[in-house]
Amino acid sequence: MDTLSYIQVFEESMSLYTGDDPLDPWGSFVMYLESQDGGCELPQALDRLVQEFLNVEKYANDIRYVNYCIRCASFYPEPVAVYNHVFSKGVGTRTAALYVSWAKQFEQNGKIEQAEAVFQRALENEAQPGDTVLNEHRQFQIRNQIQAPVSASRTPLQNSNLTNQMSSQREPAAQYKASAECPSGGIVTSTTVSRSENLGTLPSSQRSGVQTVSQYTTEDLICEGSELCFEEVRARKYFEKIRAKQAEEERERAYNTPAAATLCCCFSASPSTAGGSSTASDL
Template sequence: MDNLENVFRMFEAHMQSYTGNDPLGEWESFIKWVEENFPDNKEYLMTLLEHLMKEFLHKKNYHNDSRFINYCLKFAEYNSDRHQFFEFLYNQGIGTKSSYIYMSWAGHLEAQGELQHASAIFQTGIHNEAEPKGLLQQQYRLFQARLTGIHLPAQGTTSEPLHSAQILKQVMMTNSSPEKNSACVPRSQGSECSGVASSTCDEKSNMEQRVIMISKSECSVSSSVAPKPEAQQVMYCKEKLIRGDSEFSFEELRAQKYNQRKKHEQWVSEDRNYM
């Protein structure tokens, strides 16, 4: 560790005399060197990422740079409260144009059972025209399908939410492109979905867009387990009959559905504006 601290002090001295126009590139090279030579020293990597976050926090020209987004997502892995961290990034204007931030944020909320909040995060990203657009819209439709039980046509993609490692991999693919220093992906490349099949994006008009906003009182999901697709089709959703530690009847469920149906048209109308 002492050796690493000495190396970091040398790097700091280098950055103080650096006169180039891309300081993040210097940080990127140094962090790659650390990852390659000290792959098991996660604590030191977290410290480096923390230094990097503080260094570029107020440099707005890097707030949507795909390299900086990559390090933000890596640093999020070390945070005990990821929702608070993503909220902090958003309030600072960091990643507001990056689909990867919204997908990771919404995925975390979905895993915590915050389904309505996760839906709002997806909608915010689409409203902000985050790039790649097609990828974010695709993941939102898959999220909707998981809530409503709709099985989308097979397009070579999974209905499960993307995990952090998968999102990081796609960000790294973006970093390796010639436009790596630009803010995310150019609009002309948004439909490519960074290697994810984009044909799903083109078939939106052929699919029935069903959105059901599920409140906590209607569907309670364990905070430690992400919602999973049912292995087989059943006639009712058992989870919707559970509220806290007690159960309630089908009559109560139907009453809630009746009230929910009145609001359904409004939700669908609002959602179509985003899509």
């Protein structure tokens, strides 16, 4: 039995399904095909699965379905086109796995700016798990820190024009067949993910050649052999100012007491006056 016949028989059996989670038997079917003959039928089955639930809202951010979409995309010559298409249908908008795979595909293609834009969209949409997005984004930035200045060379006008661009591109059906022979689906909507207007720009101090000086010295950040965070250093400096102010106020209060005033009057008498009194008594 060929692949299409396998899928057709399975879909006919699904017409009798009465459960509330049709994705589950589809998943079992995919696992079965994967175990048969090295999984050569898998690409077609995944493509049918993705199409079957593409417009089912309850599966849009179901991690199982999102992972099936990612696996399906891996069999296409242009996986990014698949990510664009399913994302435009609302799939994976709050799921970290889709953004991470999408960004990595851009990165593999050398499109670092687009990959960064995908990570920014993931952060904006609060994709979950959040830790996954943050960790993957951090690793991405570390891997590509040498390439970061490329994006910094753009002008502000170019930056502002890179937000919310949508385009439709017609792909020939044969382009997406490859060895998997997955159908192309006709017109694929390509989405350029919106990005921050200031993404990749250098601070003004670096552009002008002015050296940036840290507010705190290394000595400020060391206390009794342990390192302090900047918040702790700020707190220490704040309380030092408070204590100095209190000490100054106490000195002023002590100076203004009656006893202090009398003492000050005694010492404030002029030398000439004191000398004149002495001469009068002698006479």
